[in-house]
Amino acid sequence: MLHLILANKAYSSWSMRPWLVLRAAGIDFEETVIALGEPDTAARIGAWSPSGLVPALRDGDLTVWDSLAITEYLAEHYPDRGIWPDAPGARARARSVAAEMHGGFMPLRQALPMNLRVKGTVPLADPAVLQAVGRVVDIWTTCLEAGPQGGDFLFGPFCAADAFYAPV
Numbered sequence: 001m002l003h004l005i006l007a008n009k010a011y012s013s014w015s016m017r018p019w020l021v022l023r024a025a026g027i028d029f030e031e032t033v034i035a036l037g038e039p040d041t042a043a044r045i046g047a048w049s050p051s052g053l054v055p056a057l058r059d060g061d062l063t064v065w066d067s068l069a070i071t072e073y074l075a076e077h078y079p080d081r082g083i084w085p086d087a088p089g090a091r092a093r094a095r096s097v098a099a100e101m102h103g104g105f106m107p108l109r110q111a112l113p114m115n116l117r118v119k120g121t122v123p124l125a126d127p128a129v130l131q132a133v134g135r136v137v138d139i140w141t142t143c144l145e146a147g148p149q150g151g152d153f154l155f156g157p158f159c160a161a162d163a164f165y166a167p168v
Contacts, residue, residue, distance in 0.1 A: 002029040003058040004070075005048040007036050010116040013167035015055045018070040020163035025081035027074065068102045071160045085155045090147070094154070094161040097139050101164045108132035114167045136168055 004022060006015035022029050034044045034054060042052060049056035049065050056065040057073065064073045075083040084091045107128035143154040143161070153162045 002027065004029050004031045004055060005045070005058070006031060006033055006055040008033060011114055012036070012054070013114040014053075014067050016114075016167055017067040017160075017163045018055050018057065018074070020166055021071050021074060021083060021160050024158050024163065025074065025078055025083055027078055027081065067164075068099065071098070071163075075160070082157055083160050085159055090155050093143065093146070094159055097143065097154070098161045098164040100139070101168070105132045105136070108136070108168075116167075136165070140165070 002022070004018060006012065006019060009016045009019055019031065032048070034041060034048075038044075045054055045056075046052050048054075048058065048063070050063060051065045053065060055067055055070060056063055057070045059073075059077075064070050071083065074081075085094050107126060111126060111129045140154065147154060148156040151157045153159065154165070155161060
C-alpha cells in the first residue's frame with residue numbers, strides 16, 4: 001500500500017497537495033504526519049525521505065519526494081483516476097499552471113504563509129504580493145474560461161492543478 005509522509009495539512013501546502021490528489025483520485029494510502037519544529041523533526045523526516053523534506057511517498061522500496069514528482073508518479077500509475085485532464089492540451093496547461101504554483105509566487109508565499117486555522121483578512125499592500133495575486137486570478141480566469149463545460153474546477157472535474165491551488 002502507498003504510504004504518504006507529510007507535515008500538518010493545515011500549515012503545509014506542500015503536504016496538502018499530494019494528499020488532496022490521492023483523496024480526490026480515490027487511491028488507498030496510509031499517512032504519517034510528522035510535526036514540524038520539534039527537536040526530533042529532522043530525524044523523523046530523514047527516516048522516510050532522502051531529501052530530509054516532506055511530503056514523501058513510499059511505494060514498497062521506492063520513495064518519491066516532492067509534491068509535483070509524487071503527483072506525476074501517481075498519474076503514471078493510476079492513469080484512469082483523472083489526476084490530470086484527458087485532453088492533451090488541457091493536460092499540458094494543467095501541468096504548466098501546477099508547476100507555476102509549485103515553483104513560483106514567492107512574494108505571496110512569504111507574505112501569506114499557509115495557515116488554515118487563521119480567520120480574518122490580511123491587508124495586501126506590497127506591490128509584489130498584489131502582482132502575484134493578480135497572476136493567480138489571471139490563471140484561474142483563463143483556465144475556467146477555456147475549460148470544458150460541466151465542471152466547477154480549473155479544467156472541469158477536479159484534477160491535480162486544483163490540488164496545487166487549493167491552499168491559495
